[in-house]
Amino acid sequence: MGCVTDFLPLLGCSWISLNPGLFALTAGGGGFLTGGGGSMGMAGVGEGVEGLRGENSSPGSGGGAGRRKRKRCGECVPCRRMGNCEECSACRNRKTGHQICKYRKCEQLKKKAATGLEKMVFPSGAVFPWLQ
DNA sequence: TATAACGTCTAA
DNA sequence: TTAGACGTTATA
Ligand SMILES: [Zn+2]
Ligand SMILES: [Zn+2]
Numbered sequence: 001m002g003c004v005t006d007f008l009p010l011l012g013c014s015w016i017s018l019n020p021g022l023f024a025l026t027a028g029g030g031g032f033l034t035g036g037g038g039s040m041g042m043a044g045v046g047e048g049v050e051g052l053r054g055e056n057s058s059p060g061s062g063g064g065a066g067r068r069k070r071k072r073c074g075e076c077v078p079c080r081r082m083g084n085c086e087e088c089s090a091c092r093n094r095k096t097g098h099q100i101c102k103y104r105k106c107e108q109l110k111k112k113a114a115t116g117l118e119k120m121v122f123p124s125g126a127v128f129p130w131l132q
Numbered sequence: 133t134a135t136a137a138c139g140t141c142t143a144a
Numbered sequence: 145t146t147a148g149a150c151g152t153t154a155t156a
Binding site for chain 3: 093
């Protein structure tokens, strides 16, 4: 196979080629490790595949499982800020955007939800040993 | 029900 | 890659 050993057999070799944006969005500027330093990292591989499309997540039943919304920490500077500036794009487009004022956006919510798999870096220093 | 805001998709 | 739109969840 000219493909990646045992990675996503159903998707074949075309996955990364067809989803460069998604990969860059999660693995690169995802937020953790600030890409570019020479070290990359995995950005939610487990959830990444599930997050490919919103077909997963089952909040319907139970009412406890599934991916629920995170809440603001309430301690960061933006969280302590009160009142909307009414001038930022979030405030101006509040009617359609449904987003909190940019100056009030919680620092923790700015980062993508971390699952813990992001830190999966092998001792060899390689992030994707199966690619080598 | 109304209001606020997170998560994700998609156009630019 | 980013900002905006939309759907959905969470709280009052
Ligand atoms: Zn604002
Ligand atoms: Zn906060």
